[in-house]
Amino acid sequence: MSDDVLYKLTNVTKSFVKGKEKITVFDNLNMEIERGDFLAIMGPSGSGKTTLLNMLGGVDQPTSGEVTFDGGRVDTLSEGQLAGWRANNIGFIFQFYNLMPMLNAARNVELPLLLTKLKSKERKRNVAAALELVSLADRAGHKPGEMSGGQQQRVAIARALVSDPKLLLCDEPTGDLDRETADEILGILQLLNTKFNKTIVMVTHDPRAAEFAKRTLHLDKGEFVEKELVT
């Protein structure tokens, strides 16, 4: 595997048993994600986008096949090991932000740092830097309920970034936002990719959102139907 390849899926199969029926989502799926890539995955509902994202995020495991991240196998990790792996390597950005409503923005951003060995002072410094990056330093003390959707998503981005993960996974990050705010969020993601060389995988329905990515893969019935669309 080339050093440039961060993520590699080889002959990955994923199937579920629903009642008496066996549903195969992926059958021998192969893909590579290079470091510094900004990949958009598009596709109709039921195409397997979310399942793929879950596998990339280590919250779901393939039925068979090999998943390699940064040179190490992920598909062989136990649930506990996967939790540690996620904490160290993956930043998640969700459609509905998924912030803790009882915590203010700074505390929400600090959450992943509780999984590190950083001391309180270092954690605070990192939180301040992450909030600064998403231009929300002045909202550090505000709770999610006191912020707009766009601001909440920016807090979520800061939370995803704060532990400096190798990969950002975004699940419809602008799906709950108006056009203008969506562009702001996508602009931030683009900045993270171009300026800070963050590798980003974004699942989206929105072709305009996909335009912010470096390339787009189209998934249909568990297969990439169009190899690559460079934007």
Add this chain to the structure above:
Amino acid sequence: MSDLYLVFKNLTRAKLRLFLTLFATFIAFMVYALLTAFQSFLNSGVDLAADDRLVVLNKINFTQPLPIAYVNRVRALENVIDVVHLNWFGGYYQDPQKMVVTMAVDPESFLRVFNEYVMPETEKAAWVKNRQGLIVGKKAAELYGWQVGDRIPLNSNIFSQTDGRTDWDFDIVSIYTGEDEQTDTTSLYFHYDYFNETQSFGRGMIGWMGVRTDDPGNNEKVISSIDSLFQNTQYETESMPEAVFNKAFIEQIGNIGLIISSVVLAAFFIILVIVGNSMVLAIRERTREIGVMKTLGFRSPRIFRMVLAESLLIALIGGLLGLAAARGIIYMLSQSSTPIPTLIIDQSIVLKAVGIMIVMGLVTGIIPAINALRLNIITSFSRT
């Protein structure tokens, strides 16, 4: 920020629910502490009873008298060290509604047999010397504002003097305290001779006897000797260890222990259901948040511990507040003008209560904690 901070923030997010849950726990532990203290008081009669002390009663029942001549006959028996006789006076001070436990005794033998009453030697001597002398328990003295040197009248609702009066005059010669915190200090004791000479009926009779044996191991033998001695007489006796008598006395009004245990168990059962249900709902509402935490990398056992910590905190905060309130209530009652028993929430009650709080916290938290432990990330996002 720490895990404890997260637990605290989760705990306080639904303030009304927290208040109601804490209040329910608070009430349960307050009731527990008060009832257990009361039970402990009732048991103190048994616990503090001297092993080498017997009670000798009229076989018919304890309201029937015995001849005073019995005292010397019992005193002469083998293995008997001392004997004191006591008469129930049926006393009250000013208000007939407020009974004061008052007994006529022989002071010298009383002080030897009931050595748990603490008072200066000079006052003991003064009591023996003064036929109208009265010793007063500390609690009774505080209640009525009596002091050593006061001369007070006490009425009887049973007896009268030969001139028809129902009141006797006494000199307070000592205010005694107890060897143990739970020793009764609400009672009054005065000279049998003074009582016997002045009463209009029942002269030469006593209520019951307190007998001190040379060894608790000889109790059965002495009991048998006493009861055999007076068998087939007009006044047959029934003797028993003091602890047995005290226990039987308490149980006259029912099995208090069972009643208290039932009330406490019912209270705790209700609390278990309320708090357990509340915790299950609280965690169910947070399914997505738990899923997010797991996604971020929080391991399941850590989340399990945080949920358990939440339910433990509810039980401990509510429970400790309940104990504090019970102490406050007991203190306020002790300051009131009603003669109430000495209720004490001692270390053993507190330790037991804390043990129950921990068990309750674990029991009410275990189901939601297991649910959180087992929660699958993908399911958590699809469920909400």
